Amino acid sequence: MGGARTMRTRPGETEQHAATARRAARPRRGLAALRGWGGVASMALACLLAVALVLALPQLRGDNGPGGSGGSAAADRLTQAAPARADECEAPERSLRPDTKDGPTIEKIKQRKVKKLVVGVDQNSYRWGYRDPNKGVGKLEGFDIDLAREIAERLLGDREAVVFRAIPTNQRIPAIQSGQVDMVVRTMTVNCDRIKDVAFSTAYFETGQQVLAPKTSDITGYNDTLKGKKVCSAAGSTAETALKENSFGADIRTTVPNQLDCLVRLQLGEVDAVVTDSALAAGQAAQDPTVELKGDKPFTTEYYGVAMKKDADDLVRRVNDVLDDFRKDKDGWRASYDKWLADDLGDSAGPPKPKYKD
Amino acid sequence: MDRLRAAATTEPGRLRAIGAVLAALVLVFGAVTAWQTTSRADAADRVLNRSQPLSNDAAAIYRSLADANTAASSGFLAGGQEPAKVRERYQRDVDRASEKLATAASNAGSDSSSATAVSRLNKLLPQYTALIERARANNRQGLPLGGAYLRYANNTMQTQMLPAAEKLYKAENERLTADYGDAKPYPWLAIAFGVAALAALGWAQHRTFRRTNRVFNTGLVAATAAASVALLWLLAGHTFARSGLNESYDRGVKSLNVLNDARISSLKARGNENLTLVSRGAETVVVGDATKDKFDVAYQRQMARLAGAKAGDKGLLGRAAELADDDAGKRPVAAAAANVTEWKDRHKSARASDDSGDYEGALDKVIGTKSDRPTRESFDNVDAALDAALAHEQREFKRAAEDGKGAMTGLPIGAAVLAVVGAAAAVLGIGRRLSEYR
Incomplete structure (x- = not known):
């Protein structure tokens, strides 16, 4: 910048001619072979080519975007859908007799x-x-x-x-x-x-499975009124298994890590009803007075x-x-x-x- | 046709042609110089006043969102009524994010990936804050539903908002790189025309000398001088500008990128540390053949990014320390690194408490008061140090980029004026020779 400014005072000073001529002469010697307009044109072409090359060079993109680590690793879903037949398992709630010995x-x-x-x-x-x-x-x-x-x-x-x-x-x-x-x-x-x-x-x-829905909903229980409704259940729960066996034509794709997450979906309008244990459904109803358990009693005994x-x-x-x-x-x-x-x-x-x- | 042939064969005719060509060459040189330097000065101006601030804003959006989410989980950990400080921090983050989103929206082209990311974030931010408000309302009533809303909000943030913010940040950084790319290339075409004009002027003078034995033709000398000055100015101005821009990139932008990454990593690590306690092992991932807490694994990953996982891996802070080129830049980075080490130690002790069933002890070691030596303190120190480092590098960037841009000030107009002067002088010089034939 400074150098350029001092140069600006020179045009009037003719004693500078020699220096100017030398500067002018250097490029001229290099162009000795090129004469007249043809030379200028070919030089311009060469320059354009050079510019094009520079522009075409891959640009150095030095951005280091923050690493994406949303922590979205989907929870492994464990579904054991195959319902056990009655003949191979009766009264699974039978357990071992009590004993106080340390093993x-x-x-x-x-x-x-x-x-x-x-x-x-x-x-x-x-x-x-x-x-x-x-x-x-x-x-x-x-x-x-x-x-x-x-x-x-x-x-x-x-x-x-x-x-x-x-x-x-x-x-x-x-x-x-x-x-x-x-x-x-x-x-x-x-x-x-x-x-x-x-x-x-x-x-x-x-306890047993029961349907939970808004009080104003036309769903009356685990029956045909679920048809076409979106029903939420916890992944890996007995409710999910029951819905897979018979969903009454409901959309049961919404499964969540915890039954309470179903109430969030219900409140946000993403689902129309929830199926879960009546004991847990009662806990949900206790947190939201606008929903209620549908049907007189649970549709399973567990x-x-x-x-x-x-x-x-x-x-x-x-x-x-x-x-x-x-x-x-x-x-x-x-x-x-x-x-x-x-x-x-x-x-x-x-x-x-x-x-x-x- | 005859007149044209006459013009080409008689000396006055040749002189006229030479004068026209000289004037045209000098004028074209001036015009190309003005055009090329204007486009470079514009690009330099965009770097300084548009793309870098926008990339900075995008980083701020990303940071604010991550910080808001961290504040929300901290508030949840603290109980039914979150501490006023935590609430203020959350509010400040949300305000800043929406403010910067508005600037980003007005600057993003209508059909760019930035615009898509911005509109996505504009849609998601109110949804996110609504979820947090619901979480708070339920939390205050002592209902676990609050925690469920918080998880839902966190999920929205992690899987939708932060990725969109990251996309925006990357797009803005690309735009910055592209503007640097537009500002820095040598104006070869202008230089070529300058050299051509000077060569033609030299040839014309040599021709005059051969035919008249006169050494100087004042007009042609003046034209040569004007063209030379313009060419030198162009070369010097652009070289200075280029070096300023290079410096602003190497000393500013590079450091800013690494520091922004480091800050986001520290925020994510802190958020995950909180969530480890919020979720209490509710979410696990399988690493190798061991089942581990999902959030603790994520915490470890971010800390490894920050400080390096193994020997030889310097991590983001190590890279930032290398890039910092003066004491004022190195000091905060060193402070951040020291606090990260302390944070890791404290975290280990908090995890030990939690693993032995002392949940409340662990909680104290993460969000407790000063006497508990909580990781909160270490995190706050890291955050403040990185903030100082970012501010310093931003100043470095601005200074160098302003120098670079300043080097091109006046160049387009100056070149244009010199070219007009030069062309006029050439015409006058040839005119003098021509008058000798009348």
């Missing part, structure tokens, strides 16, 4: 560096296993949580000796099989498919059990022993029911009777 599974838990029971629960099932943001930071509570603490107290002597792991519906069985959790206390239905993969305690609650590893017989018998007392104990089943569930589910005839297979 290899319990020994292993007791020998842990941090002596705590790892329990798979839910933090989204209102009244069963959930987090009340207004009560203590991160505290989980509900019927299932009470039961998990009761088991921890009887096994390890401390109600607080529990590590709660929140587990999506379709990860309950893999979490047990991989040893990620010792047991799952998470509104888990005992059925013929699942007893092939995990062991269950005796039943601690009776039992919740505590799920454990398939070969953990000692733990299963021990948990059944805890459940025996939990059912009878005045501060046990009845107290938890009254505290968490009575408001939404009404009076209860009491816990289901334990059934044994041995």
Whole structure:
């Protein structure tokens, strides 16, 4: 820039001629072979070619866009759709007789560096296993949580000796099989498919599938009124299995990690109805007074059990022993029911009777 | 025809032709110079005042969205009523994102990938904030439905909004690179015409000298001088501009890109750290043959990007430190790196608490108060340090790019004026010779 400015004063000074001529002469010598217009034209052509080449060169694009890592790895879907036939599986809720002896599974838990029971629960099932943001930071509570603490107290002597792991519906069985959790206390239905993969305690609650929809909806239950409606269920749930068997012509493509996610979809108008356990549906209705359970009663009969590893017989018998007392104990089943569930589910005839297979 | 032949064979005729050609060559040289330098100056101006600020805005949109999502999950972790500070941060992020989206919208062409990304984000942002408000309302009533809404909002952010923001950021960066590409090439055509004009002027003077034995023809000398000045100005001005632009790219844009990436990585890491506690192991991924928490895996991945996963891998912060070329630039990067190390240590301790079943202890170590030595503190320090580094590099960019653009100031007009002067002088010079034949 500076150099260019001083040059500008030169045109008038003729003594600069020699320098100017030299500058002018240099290119001229190179062009000696090219004469007149033809030379200019060919030079211009050469220049154009050069410019074109420069423009055509691949441009250096040095952008380092932030890496995309949305964390969208779709949760593996685990669907065990094949319904078990009645002749090969009857009363899957029958379990092993109670016993208080410590076996290899319990020994292993007791020998842990941090002596705590790892329990798979839910933090989204209102009244069963959930987090009340207004009560203590991160505290989980509900019927299932009470039961998990009761088991921890009887096994390890401390109600607080529990590590709660929140587990999506379709990860309950893999979490047990991989040893990620010792047991799952998470509104888990005992059925013929699942007893092939995990062991269950005796039943601690009776429930069944029911349809939940807005009060203003013309859906009246698990029947033809579902035709053409969008129905949501949790992936890997018994509701999903039931809908796959018979959907009454409903669109059942919406499946979510947790039954509560169905209520979000329902409120946002993405689905018309939800199918889930009546015990859980009541929890959803308790969070949204504009929806209700449809039909007089559930269209299936199911039992919740505590799920454990398939070969953990000692733990299963021990948990059944805890459940025996939990059912009878005045501060046990009845107290938890009254505290968490009575408001939404009404009076209860009491816990289901334990059934044994041995 | 006869007159034309006469013009070509008689000396006055030849002189006329020579004068016309000389004037035309000088004028074309001036015009091409003005045209080529104008287009380069425009591109340099776009780099400085348009594409770089827009790329910066796009980075800010990306950052604000990621930060808003992180703030929302922090607020959720804290309980039914989120702390005022967290709420303000969320609000500020959303405000900034929508403000920058408006600028981006008015600057994105109607049919570009930027425009698609912007309109997508404009549609999704209100949906996202609506979900967060629903989450808050339910959260306040102590209902777990709030958490379900938060997950839904997070999912919208992670799978739709952040990818769109990333696309916008990349598109704006491409535009910036393209503008650099338009501003930097040598104006070969103008240079060629300049050289041709000077050659023709030299030849004309040599011819005059041979025929008249007169050394100087004032007009032709003046024309040569004007053309030379214009050519030198063109070469010098463009070289200066080019070096300024190169410097603004090497010292500014490169550092800014790496720092923006680092900041986004740190935000994502923080968001995932929060979500590890929000979800409590609810979502897992299989890595190798082990089942791991999805959000902790994502956290580890972002931290590895930030600080390097293994020996020899410097990570984004290592690259930023290399690119920083003065103390003022190196200092904040070093501070960020030190805080990332501290963050990793604290995170390890928080995970240990959580894994041993002390959820509340883990929570304190992530969002607690100063005495808990929470990772929140480390993250805030990293964020502030990267902010300072970004501001510094932005200044470096601006200074160098302004220098570069300034080097071309006046060049188009100057070249045009010199060319007119030169052409006039050439015509006058030839005119003097011509008058000798009358």
